[in-house]
Amino acid sequence: MSLTRCFLILCQFLLYTTVSSKKVCGRPPITEGIDESILKRVYEVGEEVTLTCEQGYLPSTSSPRRISCTGTGDWTPSDLACSPNMCPIPKPLQPLAMGRTEAPFKSILNFTCDDGYVMLGFNSSSCLHNGTWSNPPPMCKAVNCPLPRPPVDGRVVHDKKPFTGTNTIYGQGWAYECNPPKAPSYERGSCMADGTVSEPPTCRDVSCPVPTGIPNGVITFAVMREHRYKDTIKCL
Ligand SMILES: *[C@@H]1O[C@H](CO)[C@@H](O)[C@H](O)[C@H]1NC(C)=O
Numbered sequence: 001m002s003l004t005r006c007f008l009i010l011c012q013f014l015l016y017t018t019v020s021s022k023k024v025c026g027r028p029p030i031t032e033g034i035d036e037s038i039l040k041r042v043y044e045v046g047e048e049v050t051l052t053c054e055q056g057y058l059p060s061t062s063s064p065r066r067i068s069c070t071g072t073g074d075w076t077p078s079d080l081a082c083s084p085n086m087c088p089i090p091k092p093l094q095p096l097a098m099g100r101t102e103a104p105f106k107s108i109l110n111f112t113c114d115d116g117y118v119m120l121g122f123n124s125s126s127c128l129h130n131g132t133w134s135n136p137p138p139m140c141k142a143v144n145c146p147l148p149r150p151p152v153d154g155r156v157v158h159d160k161k162p163f164t165g166t167n168t169i170y171g172q173g174w175a176y177e178c179n180p181p182k183a184p185s186y187e188r189g190s191c192m193a194d195g196t197v198s199e200p201p202t203c204r205d206v207s208c209p210v211p212t213g214i215p216n217g218v219i220t221f222a223v224m225r226e227h228r229y230k231d232t233i234k235c236l
């Protein structure tokens with residue numbers, strides 16, 4: 001065990017001394033988009049490498065760049081720069097992309113739908129090497145809710161008229177009405193973002209007391225009585 005470790009350390013030491021005793025070049029310096037897959041870690045003096053752009057990038061110069069390992073252990077300079085292929089951003093999405101009209105290779109667009117909408121399609125798309133997107137943008141479709149149940153002794157009056165269909169969609173609303181003289185415990189309902197609708201209200205008798213203390217006025221009813229739901233009084 002300890003013998004093996006000593007041996008390994010010795011080997012590393014030997015390797016290190018051999019390498020450092022003779023000039024070599026390390027992996028050439030590269031910038032984004034240059035194909036690294038063909039590069040070795042160590043090169044002999046005089047060895048040459050042709051740098052190329054990897055898939056999805058285009059060279060800034062037409063000829064591939066040959067560089068060589070010099071006697072000082074440095075590489076001759078290269079002026080190869082690789083620029084990424086661009087994917088056009090779909091027009092409707094450009095305002096969301098802060099006005100940009102294209103995005104570089106490997107960009108990812110993430111999509112979300114607003115509350116109350118469900119996504120049909122893929123939630124992301126990436127810019128491929130050939131300048132196309134991996135997925136089309138998704139559609140956002142309004143959530144469906146069931147039809148609201150009417151209150152006992154009452155009905156639902158949809159805002160949308162004429163109302164047809166077996167469900168409602170996010171954003172649609174309705175009023176609850178009760179058979180007079182009853183009043184609903186609440187008057188409005190709508191299809192909510194989570195796809196649910198409210199329970200129907202209860203219809204009950206309500207009465208309001210005779211109004212008092214009207215500033216600068218008097219009440220002129222022939223009969224002073226309690227008022228029922230939706231009764232109005234008028235100030236003259
Ligand atoms: C897109 O989503 C991926 C994974 O869900 C995440 O890693 C990435 O940061 C997101 N990009 C943006 C621009 O939000």
Ligand SMILES: *[C@@H]1O[C@H](CO)[C@@H](O)[C@H](O)[C@H]1NC(C)=O
Binds near residue numbers: 123124
């Ligand atoms: C995107 O969809 C994938 C499955 O298609 C899912 O695993 C992932 O969580 C989703 N990401 C977001 C941000 O909704």
Ligand SMILES: *[C@@H]1O[C@H](CO)[C@@H](O)[C@H](O)[C@H]1NC(C)=O
Binds near residue numbers: 128130132
């Ligand atoms: C782009 O590349 C993708 C994936 O490799 C392929 O499916 C698609 O057909 C290519 N599109 C064009 C226009 O070449």
